[in-house]
Amino acid sequence: MAFQKPSHTFTKIHLKGLRTNSLKILLALSFTVFINTFSFAQDIPPPKKEIKPKTIKKDTVRIPADSTLKKLVNLKEQDTIKNDSINKPKELLEDITxxxxxxxxxxxxxxxxxxxxxxxxxxxxxxxxxxxxxxxxxxxxxxxxxxxxxxxxxxxxxxxxxxxxxxxxxxxxxxxxxxxxxxxxxxxxxxxxxxxxxxxxxxxxxxxxxxxxxxxxxxxxxxxxxxxxxxxxxxxxxxxxxxxPSHMEIFGVPTPIALPFAFAPLNTDSKGQSGVIFPTFGDDVGNDRGYNIQNGGYYFAISDYVDLAVLGDYYTNGSYGLRLESNYANRYRFNGNFSFRYENLLNSERGFPDFSQNTIYNIRWTHSQDPKASPNSRFSASVNLGSSQFFQQSVNQLNTNQFLNNTLSSSVSYSKTFEGEPQVNVSLTATHTQNSQTEQIDLTLPTFQTSVGRVFPFAPKNGTKKGILQNINFQYNSRGEYRISTTDSLFGTSAMFDDALAGIQHTIPITTNFKLFKHFSVSASSNYQENWTLNTINRFFDQATQEIVTTDVNGFDSFRTYNFSTSIGTTIYGLYDFEREGKNPLVQKIRHVIRPALTYTLSPAFDQFYETFEIVDADGTTTDEVEFTRFERSLFGAPSNRLSSSIGLSIGNNIEAKVRSKDSTDAEPKKIILLNNLNFSTSYDIAADSLQLAPVRMSGGTQILNNKMNINFSATLDPYALDNNNNKINTFNINNGGSLFRLTSANANISYSLSNKTFSKGNKDDEEEEESEAERRAREESIRSGGRADDLFGVSQDFSNQIIRNNGRDNPDEKDEKQEFYNYKIPWRLNLAYAVNYTNVRREDRISSHSLMFSGDIELSPKWSVGASSGYDLLNKGVTFTQLRFERDLLSWRMNFTWVPLSDRASWNFFIGIKSNFLQDLKYEQRRRPDQRIGN
The missing domain is CATH 2.60.450.10 (Lipopolysaccharide (LPS) transport protein A like domain)
Incomplete structure (x- = not known):
């Protein structure tokens, strides 16, 4: 084998004629594209069609084995250990990367x-x-x-x-x-x-x-x-x-807030966790109770359905408080909350002349049931019970709606419906009413009511009921009650039951109705009552002492009454059309609806339940004869001993208008209410010997300015005159030189709610402002405490829970709306209320109350808001309860300042803290409470 020199090769190539082989280049490129298109890196493409194995038929012919053949012996030894006890080593990679x-x-x-x-x-x-x-x-x-x-x-x-x-x-x-x-x-x-x-x-x-x-x-x-x-x-x-070890920095500046160690539980699921509630430290300067710790305790996450918070307060002068708060809920069945507060308040120091001790308490319970949980039975509770002076003297809260309200009320009820023909309804209710000024407490423990559905004995089995006979119906109602009237000092003792009253009232009304002349509706009814009582009296004149003696008689007694009434009424429509050919006026139509009704009532005299006794002087001469009934102290009142045959007249009015819509695209005119209702009523007693005509009572109301302003008014007009002693006499006022009627009382109430959206373009009448979570909590807290749903008396603030209005910015994900540079709209709202009452029963001719109240908030910037609630007493020439509010949203922090500058409730509260629930204990709070007022 010989090697050729590179120089020779290069020379040969250099001497060759170069040319392009287009066919070979085209084949090479096509092959490359084909490979890149249909090839898979490190992957086997799945077959396009599954290849099934060929089925092999078994041979049914059996060949007998030779008996001379020996069985094969398995010489391979089998391991007796089937599974190796040593685990295989874990692979380096457990999954594909x-x-x-x-x-x-x-x-x-x-x-x-x-x-x-x-x-x-x-x-x-x-x-x-x-x-x-x-x-x-x-x-x-x-x-x-x-x-x-x-x-x-x-x-x-x-x-x-x-x-x-x-x-x-x-x-x-x-x-x-x-x-x-x-x-x-x-x-x-x-x-x-x-x-x-x-x-x-x-x-x-x-x-x-x-x-x-x-x-x-x-x-x-x-x-x-x-x-x-x-x-x-x-x-x-x-x-x-x-x-x-940790410390806090605010905008990069170190602070002295430091901890050697800390533990923070993180709860990412729906279950709550128990933990310590860090208290608030302060100094009660106004009432000299010294330094204090408040709202410290422990939170128990008992289960998914109920929790419990145990909180307490302690003051260095010996005062202390205890509070239990629990919330419970069972989805689609019921939910509620319970609160118990107890405070033992010491004023001044022991041994000083001004030292006093007072214990107050309050129980609140709210329970509501889902209507779908049990359609035939329902249980509900709304309890606000406690010391009459609790909201005035409590040192751990400032709820204006609570201490300005004079009435506490409670109700716990259970009702059951038994389906069938007729239907039977049974209810059991316990109620409580308490006046914080008079400290009078009224209880019903309990009230038992039963009602049977209406029965139409003459109604046809099929079709509608027609005529007097077929519309005759009756039903049965009964009411049993155990009523207690006591005072705050006797509540909870055996003495509160001394004057308790008990009784049962049975009522059977029989009614019917029918049409007369197609346009008149006639109804007639007769009512039978039977009253059972356990409390009666006996009255006589004691000649020895020359006094009238009244004694209580405990035992069963009863009386029966009945009456009859009928009424006829109709509806009259009046329509005035302003539209003319070629004209499109602003007010197109006005409709007036009149509903007159005439009634007649007959109540006989039940003289058989009345007795008389004589007053005899020391000489044995009868000087007077006194009539009385033993049922004076019965629970449901005494029967009347005077015949009454009265004719009553009432007229109801409603006025509406159709106006041209401002929007040209609306095909239909807009309907507005000019007068929602205007009612007149009076009566004339035929059987009376004097003063037969009753006063005319008028009441009415309407809504104007896109239903933003509510107006309600009422008045009483008396046709009879007064004598020189301002007593009513049987002489018409017009015959005594006066007018036709004498105005004895009148009142008017006007409320107006408006905001920056009221005057904005495209604002619709039915558009309602969205309520934030904090506003909803404050409103529910106010209603639960017996206060107003609005904030005319100030925003409710419970410092133990820091329920503070946040102007709709409770959601941290909520972003500020972008505003145009030359059309920036400052959010604001304003509630106005005006009330006036006039009294002239005995020629007083005076305004008994006259006040103007307002409450509003204005958002000066997206993070800064100012609010106030106040009013002016036009009668006494003074400022009513005033509350000023300032709030700053510091992104992760919130700052709030509330100030009551006037009255004996003068106080202020400053709060700054982190919004997050995990760090809610990082806060600073300082307040001055109102001076303590001790009840009589």
Missing amino acids: YYDAEGYVSLNNKTQKVTLHDNAIVKYLDMEITAGTIVIDNNTNLIYAGRLKDSTGYSQRPVFTQGQNVIEPDSIIFNKETRKAVIFNSRTEQSGFNIKAPITKRENDSLIFMRNARLTTSENLDDPEYEIIVSKLKFVPGKKLVLG
């Missing part, structure tokens, strides 16, 4: 490294890494991830996801074998916490260690409002945070 990138993927077989560039992604088991660049080192089983650097800086920060935990670092090193990671400049969010750390060591998906970490609840991680600097941190995702 998936990787991809938008830029390029570079494989280096020599170094066993894979480099991913631009939007790279690696997935391995439950781990996923996305980054600008990723390097996979198969020799060391390490994955490196980092950012991309360009002219603007760094981009495509790595995102490390393992299970449900997500971390956004600058770079990361992950070991596929041990599944541990070292993370640099990591950022993660856990249960509202945003955590940053320069170096993070991740042992596994349930244990993380950090050094020099920074915690915050701020959404702006680059420039947070505050941070908690932690030297060492142990983080168990979804369970807890264990912190070493």
Whole structure:
């Protein structure tokens, strides 16, 4: 074999004539495209059609075996141990590693490294890494991830996801074998916490260690409002945070707020966790109770359905308070809350002349049942019971609706419906009414009611009922009650039952109705009542003492009454059309609806239940004869001994209008209400010997200004005159030189609600402003305490719970709306109320009350709001209860200042704290309570 010199080869090539072989080049390119299109790297393409194996038929002919042949002996020994007790070593990689990138993927077989560039992604088991660049080192089983650097800086920060935990670092090193990671400049969010750390060591998906970490609840991680600097941190995702020495920085400025260690439970599921409730520290300067701790205690997460908070207060002068609060709920069945408050208040110091001790308490319970839980039975409760002076003297709350309200009320009821013909309804109710001024308490323990559905004995089995006879119906109602009237001082003692009343009332109404002359509706009814009572009296004149003696008689007694009534009424429609040919007026039509009704009532006199006794002087001469009934103290009142034959007249009015719509695209005119109702009523007693005509009572109401303003008014007009002693006489006022009627009383109430949306373009009448979560809680708290649903008397604030209005910004994800530079709209709202009452029964001719109240808020900036609630007493020439509110949204923090500058309730409260529930104990609160008022 000979070797040819390279020079010879080159020479030969140089001397050859060069030419292009187009056919061979075309075949080579076609082959390359074919291979790239239909080939799969390291993958076997699935067959297009499944090849089934050929079925082999078994031979049914059997060949008998030769008996001389010996059986084959298996000489191979079998191992008696079937399963090896030694576990096989775990494979290096438990799953396939998936990787991809938008830029390029570079494989280096020599170094066993894979480099991913631009939007790279690696997935391995439950781990996923996305980054600008990723390097996979198969020799060391390490994955490196980092950012991309360009002219603007760094981009495509790595995102490390393992299970449900997500971390956004600058770079990361992950070991596929041990599944541990070292993370640099990591950022993660856990249960509202945003955590940053320069170096993070991740042992596994349930244990993380950090050094020099920074915690915050701020959404702006680059420039947070505050941070908690932690030297060492142990983080168990979804369970807890264990912190070493830590301190707080506000806008980068260190503060003296520091802790040697801390523990923060993280609750990522729906179940709550029990824990300590950190108290608030303060100094009660106004009432000299000294230093105090308030609202400290423990929270018990009993179950998914009920919880319990036990809170307490303590003052250095010996005063203390205890509070139990519980919420419970069972979805689709019921929900409610319970609260018990007890306070033992000491004023001044023991041994001083002004020392006093007072114990007050309050019980509140609310329970509501889902209507679908049990359609035939229902249980509900609304309880507000306690000391009459609780809301005036309690030192741990300031709820204006509570202490301005003079009445506490409660109701607990259970009702059951028994289906059938007729239907039977049974209810059991316990009620409570308490006046905080007079300290009078009225209880019904309980009230039992039964009603049987209407029965039509003469109605046809099929079709509608017609005529008097077929519409005759009757039903049965009964009401049993045990009523207690007592005072606050006797409540809870046996003495409260001394004057209790008990009785049962049975009622059977019989009614019918029919049409008369097609346009008149006639109804007639007769009502039978039987009253059972256990409380009667006996009255006589004691001649020895010359006094009338009344004694109580306990025992069963009863009386029966009945009456008859009938009425006839109709509806009259009046329509006035303003439309004319060729004209389109603003007011197109006005409709007036009149509903007159005439009634007649007959109630006989029941003289058989009345007795008389004579008053005899010392000489034995009868001077007077007194009539009485033994049923004066009965629960449902005494029967009447006077015949009443009365004719009543009532007229109802309603006026509506159709006006041209401002929107030209609306085909139909807009209907508005000019007068919602205007009612007149009076009666004339034929059987009375004097003052037969009853006063005329008028009432009415309407809504104007797109239903934003409500107007209600009423008046009483008396046709009879007064004598010189201002007593009513049987002489018409017009015959006594006066007018036709004498105005004895009148009142008017006007309320107006408006906001910045009221005057905006495109504002619709039926558009309602969305209520925030804080506003809803404050409104429910006010109603539950017996106060008003609006804030004309101030915003309800319970300092123990820090229920504070947030102007609709309770949602941290809510973003500020972008406003035009030259059309910036400042949000505001205003509620106005005007009330006046006039009295002239006995020529008083005076205005008994006259006041103007207002409440409003204005949002000066997206984060700053100012509000006020006040009024002016036009009768007494003074300012009514006034409350000023200032609030600043500090992003992660909230600052609130409430000030009551006037009256004996003068007080103020300042609060600043973190919004997050996990750090709600990081707060500062200072307040001055109103001076203590001791009840009589």
